[in-house]
Amino acid sequence: MKPRVRFAPSPTGYLHIGGARTALFNWLYARHTGGTFILRIEDTDAARNSQEAVEVILSGLRWLGLDWDEGPLTGDATGASKGNCGPYFQSQRKENYQRRVEALLSRGLAYEHEGAVKFRMTREPITIHDLVVGDVVRKLTDREEVDPDFVILRSDGQPVFHLVNVIDDLEMDITHIIRGEDHLSNTAKHIALFQAFGVKPPHYAHIPLILNGDGSKMSKRDTGASLTSYLDDGFLPEAVINYLCLLGWSPKDNREKLSRAEVIERFDLPQILRHNARFDYEKLLWLQGEYARELADDRFYELAVHAFAKAEIDTNKFPLAYVKAALDTCKGKFKLFSELPAYAGFYFRDEIIYQPDDAKKVFIPENKPRLEKLRDAFTKLSENQSPITFDQFWNSLSRGGKSLMGDEYRITEDGQLHILSPKNENKDFHITKETVAKYFEILSQKKSDDFKYDFGTYFYRVFLTIRNSFEAATLELALKATATELGVKAGVLIHPTRLAVTGNPHGPSLYHLLEVLGKEKSLARIEKAFEKFS
RNA sequence: GACCCUAUGGUCUAGCGGUUAGGACACUGCCCUUUCACGGCGGUAGCCCGGGUUCGAUUCCCGGUAGGGUCGCCA
Secondary structure, eight states, X not given: OOOEEEEXXXXXXXXXXXXXXXXHHHHHHHHHHTOEEEEOXXXXXXXXXXXXXXXXXXXXXXXXXXXXXXXXXXXXXXXXXXXXXXXXXXXXXXXXXXXXXXXXXXXXXXXXXXXXXXXXXXXXXXXXXXXXXXXEEEOOOHHHHHOOOEEEEOTTSOBOHHHHHHHHHHHTTOOEEEEEGGGTTXXXXXXXXXXXXXXXXXXXXXXXXXXXXXXXXOOTTSTTOBHHHHHHTTOOHHHHHHHHHHSSBOOSSSOXXXXXXXXXXXXXXXXXXXXXXXXXXXXXXXXXXXXXXXXOHHHHHHHHHHHXXXXXXXXXXXXXXXXXXXXXXXXXXXXXXXXXXXXXXXXXXXXXXXXXXXXXXXXGGGOHHHHHHHHHHHHHHHHHSOSOOHHHHHHHHHGGGOOTTSSEEEEOTTSOEEEEOOOOTTOOOSOOHHHHHHHHHHHHHHHXXXXXXXXXXXXXXXXXXXXXXXXXXXXXXXXXXXXXXXXXXXXXXXXXXXXXXXXSSSOSOHHHHHHHHOHHHHHHHHHHHHHHHO
């Protein structure tokens, strides 16, 4: 018999990233084995559930490309579905539960208690044969020793999770239950229920949980907990899928970037890891960059236009060829589509918006390994020569002219510790607006010393208008020649020009963006910038 | 409190009774480079602790510690 697996979320209004991975692993197992992937909505808590909340789940799974073979087609609990084991909403399966509970009652396996119905739970330890964790012997806890029985029907007549979960898995012929490890302890109850119904329990596979970057439990409020946030931030579903595969599962051959088909081929339950994994946003971002770079043009344009639209930039007002040419200069240069409006908005805006200076700051909290090292060192010193201040600590690091890690340190007045990377005077590659302002100044001085014309007018008119062609290659040659003529490095011309035209010290290739932007716009912006800066 | 799971650099992981403990992200040095990004070549950093088994333990066993989960008329 082919495996039948299911993803059974509760519609709470959002899809947890951990839930998405549970869905993914179920889906992968079904696709790998040629089995069936079922989506079931556990909406027993009527007060909390809504059609919108179900839609969030459906759209999330669709975005990830996790198609289900059986399950609802819309968020409407009474609406259409596919598959022979419906309905796939628990709110529509009440009679089944009632019937099953009555059977248990009549056989003395359950009993009424204060208006509710409780299941007579065995007091013996139950062994769970888990495909990931191995055999687990679950004993009763001290509280359960007092009363091992648990409620299966509330006093208001509503069935409880443990009951409905088991009944549906039973009636839907689920063969493998792949779910989060948070259910491992509960599994003993479920096995006991299956046995009470006279059925052999399905196979279990409990997968490790996803934790926050700091190792704490990822809860609803944590950033990145909701799948929707990845869609909103402009992530690609293939990047998210790939990353999720790598959390708690390994192809075991050092591959990191795997296509969907490759994962389906390799995926199996025994390779699932047994320990929880922390969510590493940086690594996801890396994969995002990998996939973003190799996006097919059509899809790239579509996503880019959408990203601009979200930032209220209407690219449709521009000729299609212009939009495409503009976007071509950006491809492979950014990772998240949410970055695009700030990165390339200058192509489509009349006014230049001077973007905030995003030069990298070397501030200790972003530098965890070192921070921990420093903390260790500080702790040791504090223990040995207490009391010690941060100043003394720093002095000890600097003793003999060498710092601990070969870097310079500085402690500010508020006690914050900063690391200053060694300065390299030969490098001016980290362009900030400050640097650019300096270049403007150099250019202004050139004007008074060497030229009798207004510099901005002179240089840019000559450089940009005298040429017949306004093409990237020509522009590059002309600019470099002019720099030589002026006796300055090319960067002294390049960076002010970039800032003038784009409003950003970083961006696409200057020559290419000038070509796309065109002579008129480029010149107008340059002149305006000279008024502003010089 | 009880029960259950887990433990390889900062993070995700590969691996093995004898290895120079491998890869990726991040960090970092150099090269390339107009910036950003990409790419190339390097670097820092790891087997949680204590016992036991063994000629030998990161690997097997036990204990501790730490992290996570569960013990609901939530799911």
